[in-house]
Amino acid sequence: MAPTSIGLSKQAREQTAKHLNNLLADEFVLLMKTWSCHWNLKGPNFISLHELLDEQYHALVDFVDDIAERVRALDCVALRSLHDCHEHTRLKEMPSEGALPDEMGMIAGLLDDHETIIRELRTSHDNVEEYEHDVGSVSLMEDLIIKHEKMAWFLRAHLEK
Numbered sequence: 001m002a003p004t005s006i007g008l009s010k011q012a013r014e015q016t017a018k019h020l021n022n023l024l025a026d027e028f029v030l031l032m033k034t035w036s037c038h039w040n041l042k043g044p045n046f047i048s049l050h051e052l053l054d055e056q057y058h059a060l061v062d063f064v065d066d067i068a069e070r071v072r073a074l075d076c077v078a079l080r081s082l083h084d085c086h087e088h089t090r091l092k093e094m095p096s097e098g099a100l101p102d103e104m105g106m107i108a109g110l111l112d113d114h115e116t117i118i119r120e121l122r123t124s125h126d127n128v129e130e131y132e133h134d135v136g137s138v139s140l141m142e143d144l145i146i147k148h149e150k151m152a153w154f155l156r157a158h159l160e161k
């Protein structure tokens with residue numbers, strides 16, 4: 001097997017991959033929740049919210065792939081299963097039973113998840129920057145913070161009078 005010689009120690013790469021895999025789990029859960037709201041929401045704003053969430057779940061698919069591929073670029077192993085996602089995520093899954101939230105409840109819930117991810121990203125960013133200045137992972141996290149902040153704004157705007 002060829003050694004990994006990209007100027008980052010195995011320890012630094014593995015520490016960063018832990019942050020990235022936790023983030024990958026969060027993005028997967030948020031992808032599923034966004035998709036579920038896209039399908040299940042009802043109400044007077046159905047078309048505009050259905051379309052907004054269509055855009056957002058497509059963006060989240062790209063985030064999932066970019067994060068997993070970054071883990072592989074560090075020569076570490078990306079999460080393998082939905083079970084792994086469930087184990088690693090910091091987000092709460094959509095309840096399987098009971099009444100669904102109304103449309104604004106769904107938007108507020110998704111906003112809360114984006115904001116949680118943004119806060120986790122800031123913490124991971126600062127930690128990863130210390131691990132031998134892994135600029136590739138830091139730059140990915142900075143890009144994701146900007147994109148999640150914009151997605152959060154688009155959701156928040158629906159909740160403001």
Ligand SMILES: [Fe+2]
Pocket residue numbers: 038054
């Ligand atoms: Fe759709």
